[in-house]
Amino acid sequence: MSNGKDLALTHVALLVADQEKALEFYRDVIGLEVRQDIPFFGVRWLTVGPASQPGIEFLLEVPEMVPDEAASEAARARLASGAQGTLIFTTDAVDDTFARLRDAGVEVSQEPISQPYGVRDCGFRDPWGNHLRFSQVLG
Helix, strand or coil, X not given: CXXXXXXXXXXXXXXXXXXXXXXXXXXXXXCCEEEEEEEECCEEEEEEECCCXXXXXXXXXXXXXXXXXXXXXXXXXXXXXXXXXXXXEECCCHHHHHHHHHHCCCEEEEEEEXXXXXXXXXXXXXCCCCEEEEEEECC
């Protein structure tokens, strides 16, 4: 029986409406690397992750991957509302990251600001309403 000390996070699902567009966004715009891209029950098991963290993968999940119709419909409703998950990344150069993503046309939700808890951060939304934050530790 596990006491939890042997657990490790490997995957986080991120709901998207279109896997190909999500791949282009997360690989080509954000800069994540493709980890897995294989056929999966009529869609794809498609994961990406940061090059510096080979043990973590973001599953680009579409509603069709949800195992039952009620849950699939709920996933479609969540996509329609535009408020989904949140990914928070660290970077050594938050202002440069902000400029690169803004110039690439990513929707800005917060310009860079120095926070009282010791980071400078900014925010964006992906094409499906997921929140993306980038932070740099100050000091």
